[in-house]
Amino acid sequence: MTKRYNYSFFILLCCLLVSSLTYAQQINYVKGKVIDKKDKQPIIGASVVIVDKDKRVIKGVSTDIDGNYTLPVADKTYRISVSYIGYRSSAPINIDKAIINFQLEPSENQMDEVQIVSRAKTNNGSGMTIDKRDQTSATVTIDAKELEDLQSASIDQALQGRMAGVDITASTGDPGAPMQIRIRGTSSINGATDPLIVLDGMPYDITIPSDFNFATSDENNYGQLLNIAPSDIKEISVLKDAAATAVWGSRAANGVLIITTKRGSIGPPAISYNFKGSYSKQPSPIPMLDGNQYSSLVLEEYYNAGRQFSTSEFAKQFQYDPNDPYNYYNYSNNTDWLSAITRVGYLQDHNLSISGGGEKARYRASVNYFNQTGTTIGTDLNRVSARVNLDYMVSNRIRFSSDISYTHIDQNGLFTQNVRDVAYTKMPNQSIYEYDEYGNLTSNFFSPAATAQGSFFYNFDNKRVTGTFNPLAMASAGSNHQLGERITPKFSLQYEILPSVLRLNGSFMVNINNTKVKTFLPQIATGRPYTESVVNTASDADGDSFTMNTSMTLAYTPKLNDKHDIIGFLRFDSEDSRRTGQYLFSTNTASSYLSDPSVDSRTNYTGSATSSLGQTRSVGLLANVQYKFLDRYIINGSIRGDGNSRFGAANRYGIFPSVSGRWRISGEPFMKKANKYVDDFSLRASYGKSGNVPRNDYSYFNIYQNYGFSYLDNAGVYSTNMELTDLRWETVTQSNLGITLNLFKNLNIDFDLYRKRTTDLFYPGLQVASYNGYGGVDMNVGTMDNQGWEVNLNATVIKKKKIRLDLSFNLAHNENVIREVSPLYPRENKAKVTSNNVYKVFVQENNPFGSFYGFKFKGVYPDKNSTVALDENGNQIVGPNGDKIYMRFAYPSIDYVFQPGDAMYEDINHDGNIDYKDIVYLGNGNPKLTGGFGSNLTINGNLRLGFNFTFRTGYDIINGTKINTTNMYGFNNQSTAVLRRWKKEGDVTDMPRAMYGAGYNFLGSDRYIEDGSFLRLSSVVLRYDFAKTFMKRLGMKSLTTNLTVQNILTFTKYTGQDPEVPIKLNGSNTVIDNSTTPPIKTITFGLTANF
Structure with a gap:
């Protein structure tokens, strides 16, 4: 067999050699x-x-x-x-x-x-390109070449601060975490809030079933743009007003992000290789107490609470007795837990592409490998992606295009999102690794079943971790492993029915996506005994989606005459999205090496197996006409009808019209003299409507579920939601007025005023009478406004033979206001005002969505006299017997009397009692101003130095980290800020006394609300292009190197680790700093070689 194989191989080799020689001849x-x-x-x-x-x-x-x-x-x-x-x-x-x-x-x-x-064109994603001079709507476009030197896993990271009215914030600094994108504010309370992503003319978003359970994962793990390699992108356009988004109908109510990928061009094969390597680190953390300071604080807390610490069962953890070597060595340390779970991050990004073509066929193929190690231990990302774009001219009238992309993502995250939060507060005298009873250090994590801080707890219902644990053990041993596979083939056929007059374009795309998330929590990460059900917890979630999109566009572009120009098109879209999900969960597997939930468990078993499915279908028909007269007067009108399966039969279809216009004043005869320096001076106006659909697939059905208990072995069935046949489209009506001014061929200014009103808001959980059997229903009741302005400026200040200087600046202001609230809507969350660390979240008319409410902090009572209650005139309040009344909290239900050293809150109604009547509006997390500015200096055409700043101002952050590290209420470690705490009468400070398990020193108040405004030097780029004549001698077309630093400086008054905190995606729209990984500082070396 081997001889026959060798003989065959020899013959094949000879044939190849002969054919090669023949070809060479x-x-x-x-x-x-x-x-x-x-x-x-x-x-x-x-x-x-x-x-x-x-x-x-x-x-x-x-x-x-x-x-x-x-x-x-x-x-x-x-x-x-x-x-x-x-x-x-x-x-x-x-x-x-x-x-x-x-x-x-x-x-x-x-x-x-x-x-x-080469005149600038704008792209609405439909396949129709319009001269930017004729654009009537609010649209902004950026060339991806401006971003190619930046290190980013997805293109939205690089877009921060570069587009007016597009507010982009990082959800976390972990690898693969998506960005939150808001275009002109938040338009919905319970519907979709992110913009629609359109890739090469087709929608690219993926909808996960509303009841699909991703275990301990959350929304921070799923960035759709992560599937598109930034090096494959040619340009990005953002459609902001209703006239611009009309093409995309119902899903475009929050704006549209249009992404156009690179394609082949006429010419010989061109090979390009790009490499980026990065080094990254986190900004400086909040300084914390060391072991000695922490131990002193704990003793003081106990003393102020009137307790005897020596009687505590955990006293040995603070006695530091050398005669007890086990406790002495394990609890006599100065551990910096946050440093222990933090590391230097590294990144490598490789991209190889080949492109070319002739008159008939053009092609571009690329492959990308991206690997990033996160700055928090246990986080990393690996991505392999490939894309092939092909254009083929079948004839002079027929053009065929195919785009095929594939992405594989392998991502590791933390089992629980609160690892860094626990690292901040973990007792610093505890050792990371365990010492044995003889005082010898072992390689085992020190994870005791319980410490003075408490023990680990896992909620099986919401799959969330509470309590305490060894942070490094959790980050290293706990796992949250996500695998993603996505393949997207797209085929298009364009037929010129009448050349240059009537064109038909049809497209078909299939989006196949699989996401698999496996989590495992071994015993060593929790410290709990092996017999408990929280030990060796495992889950396996599998989500599949299959989406088919079709579109058909008939474009009419007749050639009339010099005075008249008309463009019109009809477009039909359809989408069928089907999703399935399976979830398996179990606890107490037989070994820490058996991480699959299907493995047989031991005695204390808790488990579940669930599945879900969903289907959404939609259709849309659009008619659009744009007419231009004398190259000065332009009007555009469109009407779109949409149908969506998430509505009942009565309201399944919606009609959304829009109209826009442009008056090019610079084209008027009276501007003829000014045209020497005025390139374009235009007024733009638009008005239109767009719709939004509910989040859930089957709201208009009565859905039934098996009851958890049975009678005579028969399980009952009950209805889980009310049938909502009258649920209507959430409608966004938007008007826009803009000015475009281009001067001296080097200064471009765009200014826009807008107002966006959302009516028939989707409200979740509206209260109904209890006899209906439902806790609440979703309905259309409510109105919300977003209004503001935007300015965008680009200028070429110097343009000479050997030097060029370009400047850019953008600024946007948005104001969000709730105008109408249903009387059935629960105006506040159910949190009790009688508890520490609680903020009320109201949906209140004339205040922004995302507002939070609480008490006003006035400082610390320095002595006994300062705790006397005063009326509105400043006089002492006395009781029936003439006795002084001292300030109280929550009388009569709790009746706590404030003492010297306690936090002082403003008595709004001057009744001597701090309670719910003293709660006021404290702030909101919506920024008043967003934007950025930058500069590019080019010398001799091959040396470029550029920088870019981003900023957000006028928004409030609830500093949750500060609450946890300054409350001095238990055994949690605290920040060094508590060193200025109140200790004796007469002390004047803003830091209350330490008191274990008592008092109300950290109620939800403005003490923890901080201004999150910041100015960040987001990037500095130094780029050099080697001389082409020299590179040709080396067989290369060009070679470029660059050095980039990102997020290197941040100017802010915020006291947390970083002020870029995302909006909490739980329906409250609040901004809370919960110690997640902050945006990282990076230094990147880049190299691009073209052959």
């Missing part, structure tokens, strides 16, 4: 020189290509510094041609000799033609 070479016909000088970089009889480019090169070229010729029927910008292209000629020289003639007409072709 057929190859001839043609060479020559390309010069300017007028001055006879060589033309450097002219494109010389060999084409076949169908004008397909077979091979091509660029002329060298002397204008010379050499090309192999494998077929006598091939022809050769030359082209160069600014010269008339030579027609293809036969290759009938070995030396062929060319003389190109300069062409002013061709230069004008190139300028016309």
Whole structure:
């Protein structure tokens, strides 16, 4: 068998060798020189290509510094041609000799033609491109070349602060975490809030079933843009007003993010390799107490609470007795837990692409490998993606395109999101690794079943971790492993029914996505005994989605005359999205090495197996017409009808019209003299409506569920939700007024005013009478406004032969207000005002969505006299017997009397009692101003220095980390801020006394609400392009290197680790700092080589 194999292999090798020699004998070479016909000088970089009889480019090169070229010729029927910008292209000629020289003639007409072709276009994603001068709506576009030197896992990370009215914040600093994108504020309370993503003309978003359980994972793990390699993107456009988003109908109520990928162009194969390598670290953390300071604080807490610490069962953890070596060594440390779970992050990003084509076919193929190690132990991301874009001209009228992309994501996250929160508060005298009874350090994590701080607890209902644990053990041993596979084939066919007049374009796309999340919590991460059900907890979640999108567009672009111009198109869209999910959960597996939930468990078993499915179907029909008269007056009108399966039959379809216009004032005769310096001066206006759909698939059905208990072995069935047949479209009505001013061919200004009103808001949990059997229903009741303005400025300050300086600036203001609230809506959360660390969340008219309410903090009572209650006139309040009344809390239900050293809260109604009547509005997390500015300095055309700043101002953060690290209420470690705490009467400070398990010193108040405003130096880029003449000698077209630093400086008054805190996605829209991984500082080296 082996001999036969070797013999066959030898014959195959000989055949290949003979064929190669035969092919080599057929190859001839043609060479020559390309010069300017007028001055006879060589033309450097002219494109010389060999084409076949169908004008397909077979091979091509660029002329060298002397204008010379050499090309192999494998077929006598091939022809050769030359082209160069600014010269008339030579027609293809036969290759009938070995030396062929060319003389190109300069062409002013061709230069004008190139300028016309390169005029800025805007893209609404539908396949129709419109001259930016004729744009009537609010749209902004950015070239991905401006972002290519930045290190980012997804393109939205690089867009921060670069587009007016587009507010982008990081959900966390962990690898793969998505960005939160808000275009012109939050438009919905319980519907979708993120913009629609459109990739190459088709929707790209994925909807997960509303009842799918991703175990301990949360929304921070799923970034849809992570599936698109930034190096494959050509440009990004954002559609902001209703006139711009009308093309995309119901899902575009929150704006649209249009992404266009790179495609092949005419020319020989071009190979490009790009590499980025990064080093990253976190900003400085909050300084915490060391072991000695912490121990002193605990003793003081006990003393102030009137307790005897020596009688505590955990007293040994603070006695530091050398005669008890086990407790002495394990609890006599100065452990910096946050540093223990923090590390330096590294990143490598490789991208390889090849592109080219001829008159008939053009192609681009790329592959990307991205690997990032997070700055928090236990987090990393690996991504492999590939994309092939092909365009083929079947004939002069028919064009076929296919785009196929594939992404594989392997992501590791933390089992629980509160690891860093626990690291801040973990008792610093505890050792990371365990000492044995002889005082010898072992390699085992020290995870006792219980400490003075308490023990680990896991809620099986909501799959959330509370209590305490060894943070490094949790980060290292606990796992949250996500695997994602996504393949997206798309096919398009374009037919010119009447060339340049009537065109039909059809597209079909399939989006197949699988997400698998496995979690495991071994015993060592919890410290609990092996017999408990929380030990060796395992889960396996599998979500699959299959989405089919179709679109058909009929475009009408007749050529009328110089005075009239019209563009019109009809578009039909359909989508069928089907999702399934399976979830398996079990506890107490037989070993820490058995992490699959299907493994048989031991005695204390808790488990569940659930599945879910969902289907959403939608259709849309759009008619759009744009008319231009005298190149000055432009009007655009559209009407779209949408249908969606998430509504009942009575309200399944919605009609959404829009109208917009543009008056180019600079084209008027009276502006003729000003046109020397005014390139464009236009007024824009638009008005339109768009719709939003509910989050849930089957709200209009009565859904039934098995009851958890049975009678006579028969399980009951009950209805889980009320049938909502009258649920209507959530409608967003938007008006926009804009000004465009372009001056001196180097200054561009856009200014927009807008108002966006959302009516028929989807409200969750509206209260109904209890006899109905439901706790609440979802209904359309409520109105919310977003209004504001945006300004965008770009200028070329210096434009000389060897130096160029470009500046950019954008600024946006948005104001969010709740205008109407249903009387049935529960105006507040159910949190008790009688508890510490609680803020009320109201949905209240005339206040922003996301507002929070609480008490006003006035400082600390320095002595006994300061605790006397005063009336509104400043007089002492006395009791029936003439006795002084001291300030109290929650009288008569609790009746706590404030003491010296306690926190002081404002008595709003001057009744001497701090209770719910003293709760006031404290702030909200919606920024008043967002934006950014930057500069690019280019020297000699090959050296560039650029920087970019981003900023957000006027928003409030509930500093949850500060609450946990300054309350001095238990055994949690505290920040060094508590060193200025009140200790004796007469002390004047803003830090209350330490008191174990008593008092109300950290009620939800403005003490913990801070201004999150910041100015961040988001990027500094130094880039150098090596001389092309030198690189050609090395066989390369170009070589570019760059050094980039990101997030290196942040200017803020916020006392947390970083002020960029995302909106909490739980329906409250609040901004709470819960110690998640902050945005990281990075230094990146980049290299791009083109062949």
